[in-house]
Amino acid sequence: MKESLHRQPGFVACRQGVVLAITLIVLVALATIVTVLAVRVAQVRQRQQYIMDYQKALYGLDSAMKYALAVLPEKTFTLVERADAPDFSDLFWLSREQYLQYLDAWAYSAEPEQLEKYLKKSEGDSLKSSKDESQSLFGQLYSKFMAAAEPNDLESTEPNELVYTDPNQIVVPGPYGPSWPNVIEPIKLEIGECKVTIAVEDENAKMPLSWLVTNRIETNKQAKVALQTFTEWMGVDEETLALLTKELEELSKYKLFSLSNSTILLPAEPAPTSNQPSQQQAVRPQAFSRRVRRPIPGQSTTPQQQQQQKTRPEVAHAADFAKLFHSSLLNVEPLAVPRTQMAFEDESPMKYLALWGSQRVNINTAPRQVLEAAFTFGGKATEITDAIILARKEKPIKTVAELGNTLSEYRDSIEKAAPYIDTESKIFSIRVTSRRGNASISAVAAVIKEKKQMERLIILYGR
Numbered sequence: 330m331k332e333s334l335h336r337q338p339g340f341v342a343c344r345q346g347v348v349l350a351i352t353l354i355v356l357v358a359l360a361t362i363v364t365v366l367a368v369r370v371a372q373v374r375q376r377q378q379y380i381m382d383y384q385k386a387l388y389g390l391d392s393a394m395k396y397a398l399a400v401l402p403e404k405t406f407t408l409v410e411r412a413d414a415p416d417f418s419d420l421f422w423l424s425r426e427q428y429l430q431y432l433d434a435w436a437y438s439a440e441p442e443q444l445e446k447y448l449k450k451s452e453g454d455s456l457k458s459s460k461d462e463s464q465s466l467f468g469q470l471y472s473k474f475m476a477a478a479e480p481n482d483l484e485s486t487e488p489n490e491l492v493y494t495d496p497n498q499i500v501v502p503g504p505y506g507p508s509w510p511n512v513i514e515p516i517k518l519e520i521g522e523c524k525v526t527i528a529v530e531d532e533n534a535k536m537p538l539s540w541l542v543t544n545r546i547e548t549n550k551q552a553k554v555a556l557q558t559f560t561e562w563m564g565v566d567e568e569t570l571a572l573l574t575k576e577l578e579e580l581s582k583y584k585l586f587s588l589s590n591s592t593i594l595l596p597a598e599p600a601p602t603s604n605q606p607s608q609q610q611a612v613r614p615q616a617f618s619r620r621v622r623r624p625i626p627g628q629s630t631t632p633q634q635q636q637q638q639k640t641r642p643e644v645a646h647a648a649d650f651a652k653l654f655h656s657s658l659l660n661v662e663p664l665a666v667p668r669t670q671m672a673f674e675d676e677s678p679m680k681y682l683a684l685w686g687s688q689r690v691n692i693n694t695a696p697r698q699v700l701e702a703a704f705t706f707g708g709k710a711t712e713i714t715d716a717i718i719l720a721r722k723e724k725p726i727k728t729v730a731e732l733g734n735t736l737s738e739y740r741d742s743i744e745k746a747a748p749y750i751d752t753e754s755k756i757f758s759i760r761v762t763s764r765r766g767n768a769s770i771s772a773v774a775a776v777i778k779e780k781k782q783m784e785r786l787i788i789l790y791g792r
Contacts (some may be wrong), residue, residue, distance in 0.1 A: 382768035390763035390770050397527055397759050402783040406512045408504050413443045417509045418697045419596045428672030432496035437671050445532030449498050504694040510534045523765045533754035534694040535683035536702050541577045541649055544585040555702040562698035563678040574628055580658045584649055588688055588748055610671035621630045644777055645684030648786040651775055654684040685775040689751040692717055693725045715741050726752050740788045755779055
């Protein structure tokens with residue numbers, strides 16, 4: 330009976346079908362296992378490659394940052410003449426269409442020599458770096474950094490006959506020549522297998538948030554008005570403004586900013602004397618040393634020594650606020666959202682806010698909305714801002730006293746705003762971005778620089 334059943338065609342076909350199904354299941358399982366293993370191996374390789382790329386990118390970042398910090402003290406950032414250039418002060422609120430119309434109108438009335446100065450340069454005309462094989466990598470970086478920091482030679486180009494100028498090809502110069510707020514053209518170079526970009530920005534050209542966390546009640550009230558003036562220009566909604574004000578009030582519980590009557594933040598360099606140590610020992614002047622001599626147990630300290638130990642340099646206080654403003658206490662993400670339909674893609678309130686502990690605005694380099702915010706402390710902000718924008722296109726304003734003499738009708742207002750304005754920039758940020766393969770890493774360093782003296786405030790990675 331069973332033997333006859335096995336010989337039936339239907340039973341044989343069913344058994345073959347089961348074997349075929351099992352075979353297919355096994356093949357699918359094997360294919361799945363092979364695919365999963367291949368994906369896992371690829372992921373491991375990609376992860377390992379990314380780790381190697383990241384380490385090399387980090388090496389390039391550290392190398393570029395260290396050398397930028399070493400070269401920066403030797404440079405003097407000079408303001409350029411912009412009397413014949415389209416002004417940068419009011420471009421922040423223009424839409425793309427208005428921006429192009431503005432540049433088109435300027436190009437229509439400009440002379441050929443003016444157009445030639447402010448046209449975008451092609452790759453062949455860009456700043457040339459040294460390719461000498463005998464020169465070290467840091468030597469090439471030094472040459473490029475120093476050359477980029479030189480003011481633009483506006484007389485070096487020869488006029489060309491231009492029939493039509495595309496507004497997109499016109500570069501609006503900032504106070505130092507490059508686009509605002511850069512003080513030099515961003516430097517692009519290669520360190521090993523890494524592509525590195527270095528940009529230096531003028532932080533005194535931005536509105537300081539430190540105005541709202543001072544130890545003066547009246548100043549804090551006026552600063553809220555200044556912030557409101559700034560946010561109205563930048564199109565910040567009331568909810569974001571209220572949240573920012575509340576966070577700054579919470580931040581003030583940790584530390585209050587003491588406005589300095591002096592514009593000098595770094596200690597004066599000691600004069601050379603016969604008893605001064607050798608050159609190798611004087612690489613780091615005593616004025617920059619932050620070590621405090623600890624008293625010997627059992628030995629009393631004089632009141633002067635106690636006061637010296639308690640006194641911290643203003644640089645240290647500025648660094649404290651730089652850390653607080655970049656901490657989780659302050660949520661700046663709503664302020665970093667780009668404004669829609671603007672001429673520039675990165676146009677946001679954050680671009681114009683100073684978060685590095687600065688307390689003064691450079692009237693020669695700040696745009697309109699920052700200037701008006703600064704002069705709300707003295708009144709007649711709109712009139713004074715208009716006059717400054719016109720005056721500084723002809724030549725930079727040397728001192729605040731000179732501004733008061735030039736605009737004598739606004740002297741009282743200028744004197745009231747004097748603690749919040751300056752004519753030179755002393756706080757700069759150095760942004761370095763390093764890329765290698767799929768890995769990218771960036772860091773920002775803030776420094777206080779006065780002539781050839783420089784002190785680092787803070788370095789933040791991943792910014």
